[in-house]
Amino acid sequence: MKLVGKHINKDHSGYVSIRPEDDEDMWHLYNLIQEGDNVRAPAIRRVQNVSATGSSESHRVRTTLTLTVSRVEFSPSTAPTGAEASSSSTTPLEPTASLQVTGRVAAENSHVKLGAFHTLDIEANRDVRIEKLEWDSIALERIEEASIPGRGAEVGAIVCGEGTAAFCLLSQHMTVVRQRIAVPVPRKRTGSATAHERGLSRFYDTLYQTFLRHIPYSSPSLRAIVIASPGWVRDAVFDHIMAEATRTGNRALLGARPKFVRVHINSPHVHSLVEVLKSPEIVSQLKETKFAREGIMLDKFFKMLGSDEQRAWYGPDHVSLAVDRGAVGTLLISDELFRASDPQLRKRYVTLVEDVREKRGEVLIFSSMHESGQQLNQITGIAAILNFPLDVEVVEAEEREAKEEAEKKLQESAEGA
Amino acid sequence: MGQQELDISGLNLESKSGPTVADELPKVSLAREKLLEEARRALESEEGGRKSASLVIIGHVDAGKSTLIGRLLYELGRVDEKTKIANERASDKIGKGSFSWAWELDGTTEERERGITMDVALQALETPNRRITILDAPGHRDFIPNMISGATQADCALLVVDSSTGEFEAGFERGGQTREHLILVRSLGVSQVVVAVNKLDQVDWSRDRYEDVCEQLKAFLVQSGFHPSRTSFVPVGAMAGVNLLDRSGSDVLALRAWYSGPTLVNLLDTLQPPTRDIDAPLRFPIFNVFKGSASATGVSGRICGGIVQVGERLRILPGDETAVVKSIESESEAEPLPWAAAGSNVTLYLIAVDPIHLSIGSVLCSPSNLIPLASVFTARIIVFDIEVPILAGTSVELFHQSRNVPASISKLTAILDRASGGVTKNNPRVLTKGASAEVQITIRPVAFSGPASRAQPIPIEPFASNKDMGRILIRRGGETISAGIVLTVVS
Numbered sequence: 001m002k003l004v005g006k007h008i009n010k011d012h013s014g015y016v017s018i019r020p021e022d023d024e025d026m027w028h029l030y031n032l033i034q035e036g037d038n039v040r041a042p043a044i045r046r047v048q049n050v051s052a053t054g055s056s057e058s059h060r061v062r063t064t065l066t067l068t069v070s071r072v073e074f075s076p077s078t079a080p081t082g083a084e085a086s087s088s089s090t091t092p093l094e095p096t097a098s099l100q101v102t103g104r105v106a107a108e109n110s111h112v113k114l115g116a117f118h119t120l121d122i123e124a125n126r127d128v129r130i131e132k133l134e135w136d137s138i139a140l141e142r143i144e145e146a147s148i149p150g151r152g153a154e155v156g157a158i159v160c161g162e163g164t165a166a167f168c169l170l171s172q173h174m175t176v177v178r179q180r181i182a183v184p185v186p187r188k189r190t191g192s193a194t195a196h197e198r199g200l201s202r203f204y205d206t207l208y209q210t211f212l213r214h215i216p217y218s219s220p221s222l223r224a225i226v227i228a229s230p231g232w233v234r235d236a237v238f239d240h241i242m243a244e245a246t247r248t249g250n251r252a253l254l255g256a257r258p259k260f261v262r263v264h265i266n267s268p269h270v271h272s273l274v275e276v277l278k279s280p281e282i283v284s285q286l287k288e289t290k291f292a293r294e295g296i297m298l299d300k301f302f303k304m305l306g307s308d309e310q311r312a313w314y315g316p317d318h319v320s321l322a323v324d325r326g327a328v329g330t331l332l333i334s335d336e337l338f339r340a341s342d343p344q345l346r347k348r349y350v351t352l353v354e355d356v357r358e359k360r361g362e363v364l365i366f367s368s369m370h371e372s373g374q375q376l377n378q379i380t381g382i383a384a385i386l387n388f389p390l391d392v393e394v395v396e397a398e399e400r401e402a403k404e405e406a407e408k409k410l411q412e413s414a415e416g417a
Numbered sequence: 418m419g420q421q422e423l424d425i426s427g428l429n430l431e432s433k434s435g436p437t438v439a440d441e442l443p444k445v446s447l448a449r450e451k452l453l454e455e456a457r458r459a460l461e462s463e464e465g466g467r468k469s470a471s472l473v474i475i476g477h478v479d480a481g482k483s484t485l486i487g488r489l490l491y492e493l494g495r496v497d498e499k500t501k502i503a504n505e506r507a508s509d510k511i512g513k514g515s516f517s518w519a520w521e522l523d524g525t526t527e528e529r530e531r532g533i534t535m536d537v538a539l540q541a542l543e544t545p546n547r548r549i550t551i552l553d554a555p556g557h558r559d560f561i562p563n564m565i566s567g568a569t570q571a572d573c574a575l576l577v578v579d580s581s582t583g584e585f586e587a588g589f590e591r592g593g594q595t596r597e598h599l600i601l602v603r604s605l606g607v608s609q610v611v612v613a614v615n616k617l618d619q620v621d622w623s624r625d626r627y628e629d630v631c632e633q634l635k636a637f638l639v640q641s642g643f644h645p646s647r648t649s650f651v652p653v654g655a656m657a658g659v660n661l662l663d664r665s666g667s668d669v670l671a672l673r674a675w676y677s678g679p680t681l682v683n684l685l686d687t688l689q690p691p692t693r694d695i696d697a698p699l700r701f702p703i704f705n706v707f708k709g710s711a712s713a714t715g716v717s718g719r720i721c722g723g724i725v726q727v728g729e730r731l732r733i734l735p736g737d738e739t740a741v742v743k744s745i746e747s748e749s750e751a752e753p754l755p756w757a758a759a760g761s762n763v764t765l766y767l768i769a770v771d772p773i774h775l776s777i778g779s780v781l782c783s784p785s786n787l788i789p790l791a792s793v794f795t796a797r798i799i800v801f802d803i804e805v806p807i808l809a810g811t812s813v814e815l816f817h818q819s820r821n822v823p824a825s826i827s828k829l830t831a832i833l834d835r836a837s838g839g840v841t842k843n844n845p846r847v848l849t850k851g852a853s854a855e856v857q858i859t860i861r862p863v864a865f866s867g868p869a870s871r872a873q874p875i876p877i878e879p880f881a882s883n884k885d886m887g888r889i890l891i892r893r894g895g896e897t898i899s900a901g902i903v904l905t906v907v908s
């Protein structure tokens with residue numbers, strides 16, 4: 001994403017202009033644009049012309065519109081099927097995510113009246129200007145992170161079982177499932193395994209073709225290509241890919257051989273990507289990346305819940321209490337919470353993050369577009385690993401007492417008056 | 418750890434056992450009545466002759482399950498001399514000679530090369546009084562999903578343990594599959610188990626070792642909810658065929674010196690056949706799909722309720738498609754069957770359907786009585802020996818018949834008293850090991866398909882309507898963390 005322009009006033013109001021380039025940028029915009037913001041972007045509008053004779057004709061015009069946002073919708077890669085999504089192995093893939101911003105027109109132009117409804121389809125490589133009454137620290141941080149150049153998919157992953165495979169691309173903020181395949185592989189039967197073996201070889205062939213189309217294996221930004229599976233499917237898949245590359249003289253693919261990493265996972269479902277990210281093979285390669293860190297800390301949180309329950313808290317109310325007491329060592333919070341349509345609610349989470357940072361705690365803002373973020377979302381979207389044990393029930397009791405005390409005082413002073 | 422946590426009897430499955438069928442068929446045709454009558458008569462007369470039962474072979478990897486079955490098939494004359502010699506030659510050639518008996522079951526190239534069973538093998542054998550369908554399960558932990566899909570089709574289990582020094586211990590310790598398999602089959606409704614203590618040749622047929630292994634297992638079996646009267650033990654040497662059919666041969670004098678009990682075949686000959694609920698609505702969960710002869714597609718599996726006959730049109734769920742039964746075959750019968758009833762493991766050859774609509778995990782029903790589809794349901798579960806507790810929202814894999822799907826435990830409704838089933842705590846914060854609880858389970862939508870996406874519902878029904886179709890298993894990170902029964906379908 002390119003930062004084209006930025007102007008923030010002392011009172012935190014202001015605008016930012018950016019140029020989205022890939023799927024991840026669409027995701028950033030989805031997280032940046034909130035209800036009530038003004039968004040200016042290129043638009044296509046159908047206009048009606050009534051000619052002098054009274055007949056009307058309609059045509060589409062390209063224009064630029066400014067909307068006051070009432071709704072934002074994001075849909076990730078609409079997994080393309082078959083031939084339509086071919087791309088060369090070296091160029092970055094075309095964005096497949098879509099972002100729609102709906103609202104009333106806030107600045108009149110020659111084609112559209114003020115207050116008319118419109119839905120903008122945000123397009124890659126066209127500038128978008130976002131104007132907010134308040135740019136908070138979380139939003140500014142996202143702008144900063146997103147505009148570091150040279151990003152893109154960092155890891156390609158094929159999560160597979162016998163007959164099924166999902167082709168994923170992982171970048172800092174999102175996992176995109178580019179394609180899924182399911183080839184029926186009959187089970188072995190008494191006295192005959194030929195149908196099984198024929199099914200398997202059809203599976204490997206389909207997998208190889210899909211791999212070529214959906215994993216940009218020789219793109220320099222792609223650091224690793226993970227083949228993950230239970231059992232030994234990953235070995236068979238790797239051998240097949242390399243054999244085909246050799247047979248067809250695919251130099252680029254043969255050259256990418258060192259990027260391949262084979263990882264054992266417990267189930268062939270895409271959610272096993274969390275296991276991939278905490279496997280030693282991947283941790284050693286990617287430990288400094290944001291998404292790998294998220295996976296590791298979520299795992300740590302769950303483990304702590306089992307071994308040292310008083311240091312693993314979750315849920316907005318409980319975590320707030322722990323933050324108040326300066327106990328939070330690591331805050332795990334999902335980007336979903338910041339998309340709250342109620343600005344007060346968002347503010348509450350922003351303050352929480354700022355408080356933890358002030359006390360030198362670590363804050364990890366999980367992306368809902370990674371499996372780790374989805375798992376965090378399932379357990380309220382917020383969790384904390386505490387520096388020292390605290391008993392939830394004791395803290396709650398203390399809070400209640402303090403509140404009663406305060407109420408009593410208030411009452412007394414009221415009566416005294 | 419307290420093994421009591423693993424006690425599946427805490428689910429009180431037995432006390433709940435009145436066969437209640439949710440929906441009655443709207444109108445029963447005469448043909449169906451006649452069919453039921455005939456089936457009842459045939460099943461009764463079976464009482465006189467050979468009764469049928471199905472048996473899943475379970476146990477830790479390399480315990481000798483496939484070797485035992487391969488050898489048993491040979492002893493019973495189901496594998497001829499020519500095949501035996503061919504297996505010996507071919508396995509020897511790739512340096513896997515010790516697996517020659519297992520080759521009869523381990524049919525794929527990869528299984529043979531690795532010397533590991535990867536998927537369930539289906540076989541049939543006969544003892545004097547029984548006709549037994551064999552499901553030889555893989556022991557390797559990565560293939561537990563396959564083992565589960567085999568175990569859902571069995572009435573009884575044959576547990577094979579390796580008695581050699583250190584090996585029994587490896588399979589029996591925490592995380593070993595001797596334990597996990599037993600818990601799994603018990604949770605799936607299997608209550609009879611025969612334990613074959615194998616590889617006794619490795620410990621010089623030591624009586625002490627045999628008894629020690631039996632003692633350790635007995636305690637665990639009881640704690641896992643198996644009744645002592647329905648468990649039996651037998652010392653064997655699978656490879657050499659010792660004490661399978663008999664104890665002849667000079668090399669087993671050592672065993673004969675202290676053992677005069679039943680052989681394995683003696684024990685298999687007294688397996689209790691399943692109770693067959695043939696009046697229930699038809700449920701046929703698909704275990705395997707393959708191309709049959711001509712235009713027919715073969716689907717195999719176990720009938721979990723009801724009865725099916727040639728010519729019937731069946732509905733495939735999920736989906737809107739139907740298919741017609743062209744013929745019915747069984748591994749244990751030489752001739753095709755006109756009909757088959759609950760409790761039978763059969764292959765249906767289907768026509769008038771595009772094979773793409775038939776997949777493993779789908780359920781075939783009579784069009785007039787469909788199994789519900791659910792993406793959210795409530796369940797009563799028992800939590801096994803876990804280290805990381807279960808929270809509301811915990812991501813898991815849900816196993817039901819031959820299907821497994823990502824799901825989440827979306828709500829912790831109550832912790833229940835294990836004995837009485839009464840509520841001891843509402844809305845608990847976590848579930849820890851040993852807990853019995855009522856929860857809500859939600860099938861997760863396909864990953865990363867956007868905020869508003871909905872999950873694909875799966876065919877499942879309350880335990881009260883159909884026991885087999887109402888049992889679930891819950892796994893996480895390659896471990897079975899819980900088992901339970903479906904209470905109600907929410908949506």
Ligand SMILES: Nc1nc2c(ncn2[C@@H]2O[C@H](COP(=O)(O)OP(=O)(O)OP(=O)(O)O)[C@@H](O)[C@H]2O)c(=O)[nH]1
Nearest residue numbers: 478479480481482483484515533534556654655656
């Ligand atoms: N000494 C000895 N070895 C045996 C005996 N039975 C089996 N084995 C050996 O144990 C090894 C494993 O045998 P399998 O039959 O493949 O074991 P399994 O339990 O089917 O293994 P999985 O299906 O992969 O879990 C083989 O090398 C067999 O030769 C026995 O009675 N004595």
Ligand SMILES: [Mg+2]
Nearest residue numbers: 482483533534
């Ligand atoms: Mg085996």
